Amino acid sequence: MQIAKVENDEIVIRIPLTAMLSGFEGLGFVVTNAQIFAPHVARELSDEDTGERLYVEPFLEAAMIRAAEGDAPGIRWDDDSAEDQALHEADNDRV
Incomplete structure (x- = not known):
């Protein structure tokens, strides 16, 4: 399930209300009505x-x-992190 995507100039995250009805254990409560709980x-x-x-x-x-560590385009590493970037590139060169 893709919950995040780019729309125009925004990243939009959509979480189905049904996601709150299960899968969250140990919170100390259970969501019984996601429709009325969701605005909160x-x-x-x-x-x-x-x-x-x-x-x-x-x-x-x-x-x-x-995303940056996964080599996503559109970034420039800071000079301060050049050593970290070199290590990252070396890790990615391994087969």
């Missing part, structure tokens, strides 16, 4: 922590790092 989840996804950082920022950063 969406609000929390858009909210900030006490440091004024969006809750989704760590998620976005992790995805960006995985």
Whole structure:
């Protein structure tokens, strides 16, 4: 299931409401009505922590790092990470 894609100049993430009905164990609760619970989840996804950082920022950063490490086009490595980049390229050269 693809939940994220580029639409115009935005990355859009769509999560089916049914995804909240199963697969999340150990939360201390069970979602019984995703339709009425979802707006509250969406609000929390858009909210900030006490440091004024969006809750989704760590998620976005992790995805960006995985894409960069996977040789996605459209980036330039910082000079500070040249050694890391050289190691990364050497790892990718291995067969």
